[in-house]
Amino acid sequence: MQEKFPKRKPNRLEHYDYSSCGAYFLTICTKERRNYFWENVGATIGRPQDVQLSEYGKIADKAINRIPIVYPSVLIEQYAIMPDHLHLLLRVRADEYGRPMVAPTMSRLVQQLKGYVTKQIGEPIWQKLFFDHVIRNWQDFEEHLKYTYENPMKRKYP
Template sequence: MKGFSYSSNGYYFVTICTQERNEWFGDAINGKMVLNRYGETVKKQWLWLEKQFKYVYLDEWIIMPDHFHGIIMINDLKSVGTGRDLSLQMKHKIKSLSELMGVFKTTSSKLIHKTGLNGFHWQRSFYDHIIRNEIELNEIRQYIRSNPSNYDND
């Protein structure tokens, strides 16, 4: 959205696809997603974001054979009360949603390439949506949960 700071506190829905929608991450079987080692790598790197950046909270997410859906919350207040020196907290720069997705895509790609799968690539950009209220948040959560069951219709 023009003029909006994507490092602002809030919930964001993201979708990231593999280049040419290649199915690298596993299979949707009977409404469940079964990840292969590349899918597990993507999972590990998604979870790493929350550990690496204290202002990031990961909500509902799913890895599909050829894409990823996730809800990410940026909340700079989350790091308060962690026992860390508050003077240090004030010095950190909040990464924008685009920067966070860049870190996620880069680190997951590098780890997948290390396994020998050099042909793996994410699409250049990603889809994002600012979640404006709790009704929308719950609808998107349900969409993510039902994605494996609806994969053939995606």
């Protein structure tokens, strides 16, 4: 019998340890891509509207900044809170002697972040999955750093 649905392509690298030292780019989306994180402010005659973080956006910001406290081996290089998703550029570090530190998998880290936000808000707002990219070299890192920096400016006036 032929399958009704095409097989999904795995979204993780096979045989890769997602807790190993290195850099990762994560994208975490809200359910139905709803705008939970931005709100429009300040529109008046002669002055265009601006955006700022909503209350949910501030909770997401706090959750992101808690990551290095919960997981000392994880350094947040840069992040962007978009209206309906988050971008995180993270690095899992070694200790001062170059030995790998105990680190969470990216799945565990995202699960913890989503759980914290959901608990603070009081309702689930996330898509089930998330997207990850293992940073392969310095050029790849710089491209994702630039993307994370520029993406909010491109979406500033929805």
